[in-house]
Structures are given as structure tokens and as C-alpha cells.
Amino acid sequence: MSNTGSLKQEFLKKWIQGLKACSAKKKEMSIMERKKAIKLSADLAMASARNSTTYWSHTLMANALQANKNKFIVSDILGNDSDHGIKKSSMRVLATSHKNMRSKKILKKSCSISRRSKKKALGRCIARNLVNKRTQVLKRLVPGGEYMDDECLIKETLDYILSLRVQVDVMRHLANNATHAVSHTTTTS
């Protein structure tokens, strides 16, 4: 699929950029710090590939920006104007999402008042509860999911799954090649 191929290349480029920025900032890191840096740059690379067009990428970047120490990575990956751009768009995005949620909650409340007289089947109630529980879990998983309604959530999940897949593929390839290289060097020795 050419789409994922180009996405992979973009992700790889940005990830490497981020990793370079990490190493430039701090020469020696413990393994945990390294792991965090790798993960962070991978996540940010993934998010910047979407460039704030989706909620999840937006929240990822916004969360990363909140911790000051990550700012250099973000600015490196996204360019120097990223801080302002993200802050502005974050306000806008969150405002619209909150507005959507609020209006929908009002609508639902008004609907439920009129519907309370109806008798609902028990099975349907149970099914609805199950679905609600699971949507809440999903909201916790997908970054920025708490502010989304159902339909938006599923769209974001789709995109998020795609990007996660790409991320995992790239990282797995690198890890495999690293282990190959290591094993090769050990055998030659």
C-alpha cells in the first residue's frame, strides 16, 4: 500500500530527527531515559505525520509540549512555529469539541425526558451498558478521546490504529536489523 509506505518513510524521517535532537541535548542517558526518548520521538513523529488534522495527534503534541523538557524535540520535529501553532489550534480544537459534547449532552437530556415514559427492554439496557463501558475504555486508550463523541471517537480510533501499526512496523524492522547486526558481529568475532 503506497499510502502506508509513504507514511512509514515520513515517520522514519521525523523519528530520526527527533532522536538526533534527543542525543544532541543529552549525551549520556540511562536505559530508561533512552527508552523514553525513543518512545517520545516516535509518538511525536507519528503525530506530526498527521499534523494536527486529527484529535489524537493534536493531544499527543499538546501533552508533549506541556512538559518543558520535551519542547526541544517538538520544535525540532515540527519546526519552530510549532509552539504557537499548537497552542492556538489546541484552544480552537478543544473549544469546538467541548461545545459539541455540551450540545449533544443537552440534546440527549431533552430527549431522555421525553422518552422516560417508554419501557425499555432489559436486554437492550444491558447491551447499551456494555457498549458504554467499552467506549469509555476506548476513550481512555486513544489520546484525547475523552472529549470526543462516539462517532468521532471511532474515526479517531481508525486513524490511530493505522498510525500505531506503521509505528510498530518501523520500530520492529529497526530492532530486527539491530539484532541481526549484533548477531553478525558476534559470529564474525
Next chain:
Amino acid sequence: MAAFSSYQLQHTNSSLLDTVFLPSSPIKMSGFLKEQNNSCTIQNCFSQCYQPEFPANVIVHENGPNVTTTTATLSQNEPYSVTNKSSSLDMDSSSVTDKIESENNKPNVTPMDKKRKSREGSPSTSSAHSKGDNGKKTKSNSKLVVKEEKKANEEAPTDYIHVRARRGQATDSHSLAERVRRQKISERMKKLQSLVPGCDKVTGKALMLDEIINYVQTLQNQVEFLSTKLAYLNPMYNDFGMDLDALMVSPDDQNLSGLETPLPNIQQVSPTTSQAAEVIPNTKSGYPFLDNSASLMFQQADFPNSISQGNGQLLWGLDDQKPKIINQSGFSTNFCFFH
């Protein structure tokens, strides 16, 4: 009536075959259409004809004496009529008779517009009208139509989803909006079904959501695990800031230093900073040791352009077929960037 409907079928079929051969990807066919050759094209035009030609997908059912006008309108909506009619002639004749009879009972009924699940961007204001008309449709016919619509709907996603109020369902704006919302959700769930492995076998929102949650959690855990693995394998970020050009200028030194670094890691259980510092002076001593491996692995080091572009393409394009190239390109990627 049977003769009438069969005439319609022939008429619409011939005109359809002549006019419509839209290029599009082959689509899974429902069992309804009997034309085998043109089944794909018919289905395609069924899905595609709506977009350019029919801003409002309307089927006008009129009273008995105005049967000629129905033929005209039906021939306009060729794809729909073909798929509908070809399903079963008997069904159509019975439904046509039913409609005509029921409509004869209510002479005041104006031609009702029926909105269908379609792909056009027309507003759904007239969906409220659909109630009266739908009350007349036989249940089986509506099921047939809905099934066809569903099959066609899966193929081309659109902005708008139009809802038909089925028999016995409320038609106030709230419930209609609810229904629209529900259909949007179900459409997206279908897309998710294709993405998430193992989701095709489950039906129902709750189970599918279960699978989706599992999958997302697995992917996230994989990312964590892989990042830890990579952190373990690549302790050295010292030369990380090197540009590719700088790397190309002096490939051997950096590459060898990069090569050297994973090697001691395997022996060391927990690479600390002191150990990392020890690795650096080892590079020069380890130089002859790594000659063979270096020559093997860095064939592509001479081509600066290929590294950034070619590696990406080689890695992803030739995935399982040529592991050697992948390994080599992977090495050069790895060691150019992760010194």
C-alpha cells in the same frame, strides 16, 4: 401487471447496458442481480450514478393512471430500478399492485418523495415525508431494498447519509438524527472491522469494541516493548548529531564506531555511562576486526542519496522477498543514525 413490469425491466435493462459502463473497481455482488457480465458495472453505476446525475435520489410512485410517468422516472433511476426489478419479477409486480391499490385509496396523496440511503449531498428535509409512503411498502420489499442499499453503501463513503424511516418507526427530527448518527457509527465500525484482525467473525458493537480495545492495547504495548529493545541495543547517542553528509564523507570511522557499540552491549547486562565511555576508545582497536563486517554491511554507504530514500523504499518495498538487501539497508540505516 406482470407484463407491464417485465416490459419495464427489458426497457431499463437495454438502456442501462447501452449507457452505463463506468470504470471502477469490481465490487462484491449480491445474489440479486442476474446479469452476470454486467453485474459489476451495474453495481458500480448503482453506486456511482447517484453522484453525478441524481442530486435527489427520488422514486416517484404515482397513481395507476399515471403509470407512464412512473416508467419515465424509473428509467431515470435506472440502476435502482434494475436492481430492484431484477431481484424478482413477482415481487415487483406485487409491490407495484400494492402501491397502486393503496394509493388509489388515498387520492389526496401527492407523489411522495422517498429518500434512500444514497451518496448525494442533498439535504434530508424531505425525510419526514417518507413516513406516509413507507407505510404502504410491503415489508419484504423494503427489506430487499435496504439490503441492496447496504451492499452498495459499503463501497463508497460519502458526506451525507440519508435515512429512510421504516414502517412503524417514529419520524420526529430527534429520532431521525439519532438514526443518522447510528448509521454513521455503524459505517465506521465496518471500516474498523476490516482493519482490526479477527473482527470479521464477531458481530455486534460490544464484541467488536472489545476486539478493537484489545488491538489498540496490543499495539501500544508493542511500541513500549520495541522502544525498550531499541534503547537496549543502541546505547550510544554520541555521534547522533552527525549529518548524513558528514557520515558519507567519512563513512568508515563512524560506521565502525557504530558497529562496535552494539557488540559490547551484549556482553554487558546493564550498560552504564562508564561502560559507554569505555566503548569509545575501543573503536580504534577494534578496527581491523570489523573490516569484513563493515565491507559487507556498508556497501550502500557510498551513496548518500540512497541512504535516506533507498533505505526507506527497500525496507518497505522488498519486505519479505529479499531479506539480504533489507538487512544491509537496515544496517546502514541503523548505524548511520544510531552511533
